[in-house]
Amino acid sequence: MIEVLVVEDDPRVARINAAYVAKVPGFRTVGAAASVAAALAFVEEVAVDLVLLDQYLPDGTGLDLVRRLRERGRHTDVIMVTAARDLATVQAAMRLGALQYLVKPFDFAGLRAKLEGYAALRRSLAGGGEAEQAEVDRIFGTLATAAAPVGLPKGHSPTTAELVRQVLLTAGGDVSAQEIAERAGLSRQTAQRYLKLLERTGRVRLSLRYGETGRPEHRYVWVPTGA
Structure with missing residues (x-):
């Protein structure tokens, strides 16, 4: 199972996102956090594979959280799930290593496509070893192709x-x-x-x-x- 942490300060939206995750085979929500501090504390205590991350949080931004995770040596995967539409935020998320960016509002099909693309990426990388250029291109295109x-x-x-x-x-x-x-x-x-x-x-x-x-x-x- 892929363990997911939902980081969202609106309790209703957090419940909806968690319910969406539960409907995708192979994924499970292991917790929810409503702030940067709470998310950091959770990741320190519980193994998390993927964070579904809102940008607007009461004690900072989602990107602040990603920076602090990286500073602590945590390379947990991130998919941004946010109403932030400005390209500066999109670009910053890309540079910090967010694997996908889903703009609110969205439906279940939109999130499912992102999660299925992420699962496909994990399967591609699971074998280890080396890759030829064609395999590298396929891996880098996995998430984008899932959204197309x-x-x-x-x-x-x-x-x-x-x-x-x-x-x-x-x-x-x-x-x-x-x-x-x-x-x-x-x-x-x-x-x-x-x-x-x-x-x-x-x-x-x-x-x-x-x-x-x-x-x-x-x-x-x-x-x-x-x-």
Whole structure:
């Protein structure tokens, strides 16, 4: 069983998240903590494989908790589960080693996809030994692929697709290909290529915005699962 700690200061949300975890085979919630201090104390006493981590806590932030865990030599895996949509937080979470980032509100299917991707990653790493480049690429793409709606065509990177997806999720509305490219650190051509792919699979909705020149601007918005 994969042991999960839910770090969330809203008791109702913590109960919902724990209930979601219980519905995914192979996972079990071993505790809940409502603050950075409580989470640190829990991890010192109980073996935890994965932390589902909110960013907004009464005595600090979720990222503060990750930093302090790393300072103490704790390399517990982390999936951010938060309403924080700003790209600075998303980027900081990536740099601190968060394996996934799930934006509130979300449904059970959204969390299940993250957990199943995490379980697949653990299975990939369980054997130890060495890996060829193809195996390394597959491991790095495991979590991103789990969140993608379909398999990616040849020549498309799961990591890049996930980066575009995260920008769309945190945009708070429709955005242009140029805006996505700038926020994701990609070329405009690359952003457009992935946006067209996601549009074809139904995960992105395209709309046209007409300006003074009469030439419409393409705007993109992420389509939630089940929408």
